[in-house]
Amino acid sequence: MSGIFIIRICLENSIFVLSLNLSYMKILxxxxxxxxxxxxxxxxxxxxxxxxxxxxxxxxxxxxxxxxYDIVILDINLPDGNGLDLLVHIKKSNxxxxxxxxxxxxxxxxxxxxxxxxxxxxxxxxxxLAELNSRVNSLIRRxxxxxxxxxxxxxxxIDPDAKSVIANKIPxxxxxxxxxxxxxxxxxxxxxxxxxxxxxxxxxxxxxMLDNFDFIYTHMRNLRKKxxxxxxxxxxxxxxxxxxxxxES
Amino acid sequence: xxxxQKTKRTYILYSIIIFIVSSxxxxxxxxxxxxxxxxxxxxxxxxxxxxxxxxxxPLPIFEVDDFVSxxxxxxTLYYKDTLFYLVVxxxxxxxxxxxxxxxxxxxxxxxxxxxxxxxVKNQDFIVIITISVGIVILLLIVTVYFVNTVIMxxxxxxxxxxxxxxxxxxxxxxxxxxxxxxxxxxxxxxxxSLTKLTNKINSDFNNLKEFTENASHEMQTPLAxxxxxxxxxxxxxxxxxxxxKQIRAIYLAVQRLSKLNKTLLLLSKIENQQFKEKExxxxxxxxxxxxxIFDDFIKNKKISVSLKSTLDVKIKAxxxxxxxxxxxxxSNAIKHNINKGNIEILTTDLFLSFSNSGxxxxxxxxxxxxxxxxxxxxxxxxxxGLAIVKKVCVNYNWKINHSYIDNQHNITIYF
Numbered sequence: 001m002s003g004i005f006i007i008r009i010c011l012e013n014s015i016f017v018l019s020l021n022l023s024y025m026k027i028l029x030x031x032x033x034x035x036x037x038x039x040x041x042x043x044x045x046x047x048x049x050x051x052x053x054x055x056x057x058x059x060x061x062x063x064x065x066x067x068x069y070d071i072v073i074l075d076i077n078l079p080d081g082n083g084l085d086l087l088v089h090i091k092k093s094n095x096x097x098x099x100x101x102x103x104x105x106x107x108x109x110x111x112x113x114x115x116x117x118x119x120x121x122x123x124x125x126x127x128x129l130a131e132l133n134s135r136v137n138s139l140i141r142r143x144x145x146x147x148x149x150x151x152x153x154x155x156x157x158i159d160p161d162a163k164s165v166i167a168n169k170i171p172x173x174x175x176x177x178x179x180x181x182x183x184x185x186x187x188x189x190x191x192x193x194x195x196x197x198x199x200x201x202x203x204x205x206x207x208x209m210l211d212n213f214d215f216i217y218t219h220m221r222n223l224r225k226k227x228x229x230x231x232x233x234x235x236x237x238x239x240x241x242x243x244x245x246x247x248e249s
Numbered sequence: 250x251x252x253x254q255k256t257k258r259t260y261i262l263y264s265i266i267i268f269i270v271s272s273x274x275x276x277x278x279x280x281x282x283x284x285x286x287x288x289x290x291x292x293x294x295x296x297x298x299x300x301x302x303x304x305x306x307p308l309p310i311f312e313v314d315d316f317v318s319x320x321x322x323x324x325t326l327y328y329k330d331t332l333f334y335l336v337v338x339x340x341x342x343x344x345x346x347x348x349x350x351x352x353x354x355x356x357x358x359x360x361x362x363x364x365x366x367x368x369v370k371n372q373d374f375i376v377i378i379t380i381s382v383g384i385v386i387l388l389l390i391v392t393v394y395f396v397n398t399v400i401m402x403x404x405x406x407x408x409x410x411x412x413x414x415x416x417x418x419x420x421x422x423x424x425x426x427x428x429x430x431x432x433x434x435x436x437x438x439x440x441x442s443l444t445k446l447t448n449k450i451n452s453d454f455n456n457l458k459e460f461t462e463n464a465s466h467e468m469q470t471p472l473a474x475x476x477x478x479x480x481x482x483x484x485x486x487x488x489x490x491x492x493x494k495q496i497r498a499i500y501l502a503v504q505r506l507s508k509l510n511k512t513l514l515l516l517s518k519i520e521n522q523q524f525k526e527k528e529x530x531x532x533x534x535x536x537x538x539x540x541x542i543f544d545d546f547i548k549n550k551k552i553s554v555s556l557k558s559t560l561d562v563k564i565k566a567x568x569x570x571x572x573x574x575x576x577x578x579x580s581n582a583i584k585h586n587i588n589k590g591n592i593e594i595l596t597t598d599l600f601l602s603f604s605n606s607g608x609x610x611x612x613x614x615x616x617x618x619x620x621x622x623x624x625x626x627x628x629x630x631x632x633x634g635l636a637i638v639k640k641v642c643v644n645y646n647w648k649i650n651h652s653y654i655d656n657q658h659n660i661t662i663y664f
Contacts, residue, residue, distance in 0.1 A: 033470050039477035046484075104469035126473035126507045129480050177545070192483045196504055203542055215545040241493040242483050 025140060028069040029053040030060040030086065031102065032078050036125075040073065043129040044136065046190070057081030064090060069097055071136055076103045076114070084117060091118040098139040102127075128197040130188040137187045153186045154248065155232045167232040177202060178223045185236065185246035194243040220244065253401060260397065264390040271386055276379045283371050284347070288328055291349040294364040295326070302355050302362075326351035330368060344369050407431035411440065418447060420454045421520060458517060465514045472510065475503045512633045515573075516620070519640045524567040532562045532596045535575050543579050551589045552605075558596040564664060570641045577634040578603045578660060585658065602661040610658075614651050635660075 027049045031037040037053045044051045052069075054060045057078045064072075064086075072090055076083035083101065090097050101114045104125045111122045120142070121135050141160070151158040157166045163179055165172045174182065184201050185193070195216050224236055237245045250258075326349060333346040345368040353360050407429040418426050426447050428440045479500045488496070518524070536556060540547070547554060564571070582592045582605035590606035616622045618639035623632030638660075642649045648663040 033474060035474040036470065036477060039474070039481050042481060043477070104466050104473075124511075125469040126476040126503070129477050192480075194480075194483070194500065196501075197480075203545070215549045219545075239483075241490070241497050 025071065026050045026067070026069045027052070027071045027073065027136065028060070028063055028067075029073045030055075030057075030078065030083065031073070031075045032056065033075075039129065040132065043133065043191075047133055047188070049136075057083075057086060060086055061089065064093065068094060071098045071100065071139060073100045073102060073132070073136070074119075076101060076105070084113060087114065087117050087119055098142070100132075100135055100139060102132075128194075128200065130184070130191060130193050130197050131201060133191075134184060134187050134201065151183070151186060153189065153246075154235070156182075156186070156227070156235075158183060158186065167227050168230040170230040172226045172230060174223065174226060175219075177219050178226070181219055181223055185244070189246045190248065192239050192242050192245050198244070253405065256401065257394075257398070260394060264394070268383070268386055268390060272379055272383045275382050276375060279375045279378055280371075283375060287347055287366055287368075287371060288349070291328070291347065291364045291366060292326075295349055295351050295362050298362050298364070299351075299353050299355065299360075302353075302360060331365070333365065345372070347371075404431075404433055404436075407433075408436055408439075411436075411443070415443065415447075420450055423451060423455065425451060458521065461513065462517050462521075465510050465517070468506075468510050472503060472507050475499075476507065479503055509631055509633075512631060512637070516633070516637060516640055519570065519637070519644055522644070524570050524644075526567055527565050528568050529563050529565055530568055530571050532564055532575075532601065533558055535571060536579075536594060536596070539572070539575050539579050542576075543583060546580075546583050547592075550583060550586055552583065552586055552592055553590075554592045554594070556594045556596075558594075559598065562596045562598055566645060570644070574638050574641050574662075577638050581634055581660075582658075598664070600661050600663045602659060604657050604659045606656055607658050609653055609656075614653065617651050618649065638662075 025048075027044055029037055029040055029044075029051060031040065031053065032055050034055060037055065041051045041053045052063065052067075054063055057080045060074075060078075063069075074083045074086060074090075078086075087099055087101070090099055095118070099119045099121075101111075101119045101122045102125060103111075103114075103122070114122055120139050123132060123135060151160065155168045158164075159166075160183070163176075165174055165179065165182060180202055181198070184198065195213050198216060199213055220236070224234060227236075228234055235246050235248065237247050239245050328347065328349050331346055331348045332343050335342045335344055346365040347368050348363060348365040351362045353362055408431070410429045414426055414428060426444060428444060431437060431440070479496060482496050483500070533556065540554060540556070579592075582603050585607045586592065586605050587607055591604075593602075593604040595602040595604075610617065612622055618635050619632075620636040621632045622636075639649060641647075642662055645664075650661060652659045652661075
């Protein structure tokens, strides 16, 4: 079901347009598990975000009073308080801030409550870091840059509004899956993405019941071919044994 | 056989035996008694006649020439039952008589003295007494029988009511049972034990459920750490082949564990009835949505899909749960399909049916919906998909069954 959710989010994204200049984006991660906090922080930092992490409700409150963040990634279960209370606080003091709730409980109540209180998205542990990154990006697009620029990656340009792609100034006709695949790759550029993460992003949770992912290669191959045809570089690398990487170099 | 019937039958059987045996005993005792008395009377009369002959010889009333022989023969006497012809009102009658024949030597002559008495009146007498006693016994048996039945029925009534309550007991509803009170010690004790037992079952079940849910929740965070750490590890440059292999293995194992955990949580949530909201759902919309999601998988196996339905069938259910049912049924139909196979979906107001071509099941059909029962040896399958479908069906009181005819698997849900 979360798969459908993901796709829906993606569709919603297309209403808003993204500027890729994300280097100013400030993100606060509230997560009581230090290890998880570290991984998340290091992943997002590599995606050119300014990241800060706190482990407790108290610290988070402190930070939120002092600074302004674009995005807060919020774990609901904190040792010294409920993340939902923090959410209320954020929405009161700074409604501009986008909030992404992270919870170990995949409970519908929590989800609805969170979304009711003004959270923008909800993700359940455990998650793919690339997926979290995708959600953060889509959140930024929705929050900040409604109706502005296209996503640009070297000679590839994506217009999320029209869901159209131009490479080397030549329009490429992509299928829906190829389009979302490309968007996912560019959002998580320079990162190794496993085919499991890709499949989950594109088809949702349910597909793990099926064990044949051959058609991912098909989509990938077609996407590659179509980009190459325009004379643009092939940025897609196959990383032996692990997955794929969309690389600038 | 019901205990009621069993006791009744035994009772009736023994009553009949007792009735027959006692009647026979009464009949023969009476007969014996009366015969003895009659024989005594015959003997008495014989003696009387003998004395009359002896002292008032000849007899005053009639001449006695009924002596057998002048030479004395040995005195004997014997009894026998004999038929005697009588003429009553011009009608010849045969009647049974008891007869005492004796030879007596008196005054040098041997007399044959016969005394006899009608057996008929005895017979009548015995029969009447036997019948009346029989009737009394019969009445007694019948009365006891009915009294017993009434007592039994009253005594067992709470038992049967409690049995019904127990039959309705479901551990999943999490309701304590309230048993009917009774004034019979054994049943009271039974009730007490049952109440204790069901309370224990309920609390154990709740503990288990809580444990599963808590354990699954607690596992999510460590899993998330493993997941993200592995993903970070993958980002490192200069990994050699063996490292890549090991990282990949860890990653897949973590993936699997996460999926399993999520699915188990989902199952326990359905069990805990955490999906209460209901909406009117257009079944075909849901099916089409999922067919689109699975489009790649369908095309990959070159499966042809047909969806037939009567108008726009609607149903009231939780949209998330119904999504899961359809998603699992479609993924199931794809997974267990053959290349270039087919899937036929039929929806009506009464049922929803999924048919797909495929190999016959290797496991019994009735275990198909159980957790962790899977037909394939596929490592990515837990055998939980159909368990989820079944759980949702149980939740909504829908019936689900599987059949396999002409190389076609069919799973039908009756609403």
